[in-house]
Amino acid sequence: MTQDATLPATRMVPLREGMFRMPDRLDAPAGLLGDRCRKCGESFFPRRVFCAACSSGDMEDVEFASTGEIDTFTIVRQQPPNSVMVPPYAIVRVKLDGGPGVQTVVPTEDLAGVRIGARAQLLIRRLKEDDAGNTVVSFMARPLA
Amino acid sequence: MREVVVLGAGLHRFGRFPDKSLQDLGREAIKNALDDSGVPFPDIQVAYVGRVLAGMGAGLSVVSEMGQTGIPVINIEMACGSSTSAFREAYLNVANGVYDTALVVGFEKMQRGMLQISEGTSFQSVMGLAVMPAAYALQAQRYMADYGATPEMFAQVSVKSHKAGALNPYAQYQKETTLEEVMASRMIADPITLLQCSPTTDGASAVVICAADKAAKYAAKRQMTVAGWATGSGRYERKGEGKGEGEADAETGAGEVERLAHQAYERAGIGPEDVDVTQVHDAFSPGEIFMAEGLGLVPKGEGARAVWEGRTEINGDIPINTDGGLISRGHPIGATGAAMVTEIFRQLTGEAGPRQVKGGKAKVGLIHNAGIGGVNILVFKR
Numbered sequence: 001m002t003q004d005a006t007l008p009a010t011r012m013v014p015l016r017e018g019m020f021r022m023p024d025r026l027d028a029p030a031g032l033l034g035d036r037c038r039k040c041g042e043s044f045f046p047r048r049v050f051c052a053a054c055s056s057g058d059m060e061d062v063e064f065a066s067t068g069e070i071d072t073f074t075i076v077r078q079q080p081p082n083s084v085m086v087p088p089y090a091i092v093r094v095k096l097d098g099g100p101g102v103q104t105v106v107p108t109e110d111l112a113g114v115r116i117g118a119r120a121q122l123l124i125r126r127l128k129e130d131d132a133g134n135t136v137v138s139f140m141a142r143p144l145a
Numbered sequence: 146m147r148e149v150v151v152l153g154a155g156l157h158r159f160g161r162f163p164d165k166s167l168q169d170l171g172r173e174a175i176k177n178a179l180d181d182s183g184v185p186f187p188d189i190q191v192a193y194v195g196r197v198l199a200g201m202g203a204g205l206s207v208v209s210e211m212g213q214t215g216i217p218v219i220n221i222e223m224a225c226g227s228s229t230s231a232f233r234e235a236y237l238n239v240a241n242g243v244y245d246t247a248l249v250v251g252f253e254k255m256q257r258g259m260l261q262i263s264e265g266t267s268f269q270s271v272m273g274l275a276v277m278p279a280a281y282a283l284q285a286q287r288y289m290a291d292y293g294a295t296p297e298m299f300a301q302v303s304v305k306s307h308k309a310g311a312l313n314p315y316a317q318y319q320k321e322t323t324l325e326e327v328m329a330s331r332m333i334a335d336p337i338t339l340l341q342c343s344p345t346t347d348g349a350s351a352v353v354i355c356a357a358d359k360a361a362k363y364a365a366k367r368q369m370t371v372a373g374w375a376t377g378s379g380r381y382e383r384k385g386e387g388k389g390e391g392e393a394d395a396e397t398g399a400g401e402v403e404r405l406a407h408q409a410y411e412r413a414g415i416g417p418e419d420v421d422v423t424q425v426h427d428a429f430s431p432g433e434i435f436m437a438e439g440l441g442l443v444p445k446g447e448g449a450r451a452v453w454e455g456r457t458e459i460n461g462d463i464p465i466n467t468d469g470g471l472i473s474r475g476h477p478i479g480a481t482g483a484a485m486v487t488e489i490f491r492q493l494t495g496e497a498g499p500r501q502v503k504g505g506k507a508k509v510g511l512i513h514n515a516g517i518g519g520v521n522i523l524v525f526k527r
């Protein structure tokens with residue numbers, strides 16, 4: 001029997017609780033969990049308790065589209081302290097379809113195709129293993145050909 | 146509010162001084178500023194201190210090196226904008242008659258390596274998103290796409306900055322560099338190479354201010370007047386899209402600067418066309434370009450070309466960062482703002498020596514200093 005590469009060897013845990021809908025396998029589309037202001041309509045990721053635009057506390061939870069367009073990018077070439085990402089990797093700002101702009105990373109193997117205006121898919125990717133041996137995952141972008 | 150003047154300024158050279166303490170650095174800068182102003186330390190009524198990384202009560206431990214006169218010593222922190230925040234508080238209190246004289250101090254000792262801008266355990270840190278040069282690089286990439294600027298134009302900021310730094314005995318780097326060297330230095334975050342990043346630095350700066358009507362008794366041969374100011378933090382701009390946490394838009398965003406510059410110009414009764422010499426926060430090379438535009442010194446989209454054509458050099462029509470700026474003078478974060486005031490003081494009093502702009506006839510100086518969380522603008526007149 002061939003092993004499915006998208007099934008993690010150990011239990012998957014999110015980098016931070018409540019940031020995205022947790023799938024049962026790696027490389028699944030990442031639905032980011034944010035919120036929208038009922039008063040002024042502005043949407044946010046990560047969630048805010050009070051709206052940054054109008055300070056209203058009347059917020060509703062939203063799951064955003066996992067696709068969007070790369071608005072800008074840079075390639076990080078030097079290891080930042082405390083990060084598990086290995087350079088070179090990209091930082092991209094993705095304007096999600098019908099949602100807010102979010103910053104995330106593109107790992108080395110997906111760098112081809114990173115450019116302003118490219119379509120991108122947010123995916124749940126392996127970030128690291130924690131002390132308990134769990135597979136820690138977070139959302140990353142992959143440019144669509 | 147009454148008129149307030151700067152009577153003197155002084156620095157401890159910027160660089161790396163592992164064998165010196167904060168007290169050593171601060172004492173020298175304060176002594177130089179007091180001597181420059183003619184104001185004896187016992188006449189100083191209050192001290193405002195910009196500092197970031199030092200521990201509790203660091204301001205008092207440095208200022209009291211000059212004597213224990215019982216004055217209030219107020220510690221102020223706004224990351225890389227700390228000592229212009231200290232300057233503004235000192236200015237407002239003197240202008241409002243609370244004190245007649247005030248000392249502004251900035252100091253810092255820094256570790257080598259990338260500056261930590263977020264809690265080490267935040268998701269941005271772990272995911273590699275909390276990278277300061279990347280905040281500038283993301284905007285630089287967008288700027289290149291929008292306006293057809295090239296990586297060489299950003300690199301030219303560093304060439305120009307080193308050329309000015311070579312003329313400044315207080316600068317961390319006093320050596321010129323070529324466009325080829327800047328472009329060939331290690332890539333940090335495209336298009337920003339190592340020589341386009343401000344270094345980590347040890348240093349100290351100090352400025353003495355006084356109510357204009359109390360200044361006559363001091364031996365200062367010359368002075369400059371505080372003509373305008375503005376300060377604020379990043380304001381949410383409704384674009385139909387949220388901004389992700391960790392974006393330093395107040396620091397790199399020209400929009401915020403436009404709003405504050407307008408306020409400062411209005412208070413000073415001038416426009417950007419009246420400015421003779423400018424200091425901007427070039428923590429990374431794109432900073433000079435974005436801020437030249439944000440301050441209205443050049444139209445939007447023309448900043449990169451202005452640098453490329455030499456317009457921001459010491460002998461250009463809009464001289465910027467004549468002391469080498471953050472990139473070459475160095476960036477000891479708490480000390481940077483008061484060092485900017487020091488350079489504008491030298492320029493407006495005609496004491497800038499080989500760095501002097503406009504044949505010593507400069508009348509209006511402008512400062513933009515930013516830190517995570519906010520922006521300070523200051524306008525001075527001779």
Ligand SMILES: [Zn+2]
Nearest residue numbers: 037040051054
């Ligand atoms: Zn709202």
